[in-house]
Amino acid sequence: VYSGAVQLLAVALFAACLYHAWQSEGRRFAQQWFAVGYLFALLYQLVMVQFRVVSYSDRMLQFGSAPTLTSLLLPALFYVSNVLAARMSHGKESKWNLWFVFLLTPALALPLDATALAFDWWSFPSQSPAFLNGIPYFVPLSWGFTGALYCAFFNFVRRIRLRGSGQLFAFVLGTPLVTGVGLLLVLMTQVAVDLLGLVQGDLLLNLLMGVLLLAFPIGFAFRPLRVPAPTR
Amino acid sequence: MEPPIKSPLPALPLLAVTALLIALLLLDLAFDATPEVLASFVPAVVWAAACVLRGRC
Numbered sequence: 001v002y003s004g005a006v007q008l009l010a011v012a013l014f015a016a017c018l019y020h021a022w023q024s025e026g027r028r029f030a031q032q033w034f035a036v037g038y039l040f041a042l043l044y045q046l047v048m049v050q051f052r053v054v055s056y057s058d059r060m061l062q063f064g065s066a067p068t069l070t071s072l073l074l075p076a077l078f079y080v081s082n083v084l085a086a087r088m089s090h091g092k093e094s095k096w097n098l099w100f101v102f103l104l105t106p107a108l109a110l111p112l113d114a115t116a117l118a119f120d121w122w123s124f125p126s127q128s129p130a131f132l133n134g135i136p137y138f139v140p141l142s143w144g145f146t147g148a149l150y151c152a153f154f155n156f157v158r159r160i161r162l163r164g165s166g167q168l169f170a171f172v173l174g175t176p177l178v179t180g181v182g183l184l185l186v187l188m189t190q191v192a193v194d195l196l197g198l199v200q201g202d203l204l205l206n207l208l209m210g211v212l213l214l215a216f217p218i219g220f221a222f223r224p225l226r227v228p229a230p231t232r
Numbered sequence: 233m234e235p236p237i238k239s240p241l242p243a244l245p246l247l248a249v250t251a252l253l254i255a256l257l258l259l260d261l262a263f264d265a266t267p268e269v270l271a272s273f274v275p276a277v278v279w280a281a282a283c284v285l286r287g288r289c
Binding site for chain 2: 013017024087213218220221222
């Protein structure tokens with residue numbers, strides 16, 4: 001029900017993030033991030049549906065088996081994570097940037113998944129152990145890996161100095177490759193988490209989610225500030 | 233001299249994602265969401281509190 005709501009929200013978030021990127025990072029950055037991100041999102045959703053990781057409602061606008069408008073959420077969420085991560089890690093060049101993207105993306109995506117399950121926007125057909133009304137335990141980790149992977153890929157190609165449309169070609173050629181790596185990461189995460197659940201039960205998985213989703217932000221909030229050494 | 237008007241642009245992604253989460257929360261509340269669905273918002277709230285505490289928002 002109300003599948004139009006999530007599509008509308010996806011378009012609004014995408015538009016706000018595109019405008020922000022255009023104004024703050026420039027036209028070229030914004031076009032690259034969101035065009036390549038959308039291409040990545042469509043391919044990624046297509047393979048995720050094919051491998052039965054996720055299944056979308058028939059009422060959504062679809063391209064093949066990937067939702068055309070809901071896929072806009074991926075580049076927009078990754079962009080928000082990237083912007084927030086840069087603030088937390090003191091700049092996009094920081095070595096901690098990808099780590100914060102890995103932590104922030106699942107925290108932002110979890111309410112979307114839970115609400116989507118409640119409203120039948122999408123579902124997770126796998127038999128993996130699940131929490132929060134049906135979200136498999138591997139899904140938050142997959143969001144983190146996918147967000148960090150996309151940001152790493154984007155930053156890597158941006159750093160290569162290619163002439164003319166070289167960067168665009170690198171993005172277009174690299175996107176299917178990155179989608180494949182993303183799929184591999186998701187499937188490996190699913191197997192690892194399922195095995196962990198099989199051996200140790202749900203308690204350990206709940207603990208893992210607690211650390212990923214709660215302990216790290218709490219640790220970040222109360223981490224002692226580094227005081228620079230006094231100069232003589 | 234008038235103080236310069238602070239542009240909302242730097243906070244736009246944060247505002248947009250907050251609006252998205254609030255819209256989802258209102259939708260959930262309007263349709264009697266289960267506690268599990270509401271609990272899914274906790275990590276985002278904890279991150280928001282952590283950001284405010286560290287002054288990084």
